[in-house]
Amino acid sequence: MLDIIGIGVGPFNLSLAALLTKTDVTAKFFEQKAEFNWHKGMILPNTTLQVPFMADLVTMIDPTSPYSFLNYLHTQHRLLKFYFLEEFKIYRKEYNHYCQWVAGQLDSLNFDAAVIDVAFDDSNDGFVVTVCEQGMQNTYHAKNLVIGTGTQATLPPSLQDIAKQAPNRCMHTAHFADNFDLDSLNNVSSLDLNSTKTDNKLTKVLVLGSGQSSAEVYRTLFDQQFDGDDSTNDNPKFQLDWMTRSAGFFPMEYSPLGLEHFSPAYTDYFYDLDSATKPQVIAKQDLLYKGMGFETIRDIYHRLYERSITNQDLYSTLLSNCEVVEATLTTMLEVPEPTDTIKLVGRQREQNQDFTAEYDCVIAGTGYRYGLPECLNTILPSIAHDEFDQPVIDRDYALKYVLTDQKDIATDGNIFVQNQEVHTHGVGAPDLGLGAYRAGCIINQLTGEQTYDTDALKVFQKFGA
Secondary structure, three states, rough: OOOEEEEEOOOOHHHHHHHHHOOOOOOOEOOOOOOOOOOOOOOOOEEOOOOOOOOOOOOOOOOOOOHHHHHHHOOOOHHHHHHHHOOOOEEHHHHHHHHHHHHHOOOOOEEEEEEEEEEEEEEEEEEEEEEOOOOOEEEEEEEEEEOOOOOEEEEHHHHHHHHHHHHOOOHHHHHHHOOOOOOHHOOOOOOOOOOOOOOOOEEEEEEOOOOHHHHHHHHHOHHHOOOOOOOOOOOEEEEEEOOOOOOOOOOOOOOOHHHHHOOOHHHHHHHHOOOHHHHHHOOOOOHHOOEEOOOHHHHHHHHHHHHHHHHHOOOOOEEEOOEEEEEEEEOOOOOOOOEEEEEEEEEOOOOOOEEEEEOOEEEEEOOOEOOOHHHHHHHHHHHHHHHOEEEEOOOEEEEOOOOOOOOOOOOOEEEEEEEHHHHHHHHOOOHHHHHHHHEEEOOOOOOOOOOOOOOOOOOOOOOOO
């Protein structure tokens, strides 16, 4: 019997697997994808993490680990180059390659292996895990589980069916690099929005949302609107619009004292709040984790300003306080070849005024949803949920079981979760900087001792009274 089985291999379970190499804990991690890839659809040119390089897989809990980002640079013979770069934030492409470098050294990881069912093991006081590995079904037994399956990209209800029918015309930003194909849209005729050349109908692309992902997609598309570096030829490939339901295109809070909300001290404070208070607190913290980086905003503004020289048309419109309330996919027959277009009904929220528009492609940075994976459905009735139908999670990141007069839970083993606990632990749950700390907490539970010093990450603020 294994000490623990991990379901999913993203950065958080990869962190746990790397840190477990310092212990005698026996573990296997299963990932349905063929290889490690972190947000592959958002690895775009010039995109970086929003956190410093020390938010790697191990440094914040074990800076001496051989799996640190700095050791990765050393083994790649790139440490001096990074030193001269003098940057704290690293490219997403490099972070992904770093994680792949770590994954390639860990024998506990199993790719192309999908967990299809989890059940209580009555005889061994643990769990029975059924895995489909490269087409073969195998069974494993473990004392504990850890869920690291990540979050799921979410589209507004009005766009969900369209994305299924036409994934190259309507997509989440998470799938942008994989699904967006400008060549397939270039010859599409549609209504020309805000163009001075009304006789020249342009392909139209809309980006929704004002978070970092939406901003990066907008910037990438802005740079593709014209051939070459010269955007003064008045011959754009497409019209590009950017719309958000937020009150504006605001930066994420990134001051040092604001960042202290991503700390164990704030996690402790938030965890002890009344369950009815927690949703109210989270609702007021959007700019701690949902806004854009200030440098990204400035970068985009520089592009807009440079294009506006000589007062030429921008071929781009930015709209805030506007949301999509209805969308339909229709086929246009009047063009040389029938093609699909997306008709939108939007609403300006402060004016309470509706408007209509048509686009050939909609890319939505509309967030992610949390949820336990389907492979837990068999044991889901035994997992406790709160009054908001959210799973109950203890301070050490383990799911709690349903309490009854008679013991009907056949295990004392834990089911740990990674990045499923915003509602119980606060805004730090998805933050890469706290990933190694959370893995350290889980490992201390598995070993029954202070294997990692989880009390070392101090901040200046005292959050409670």
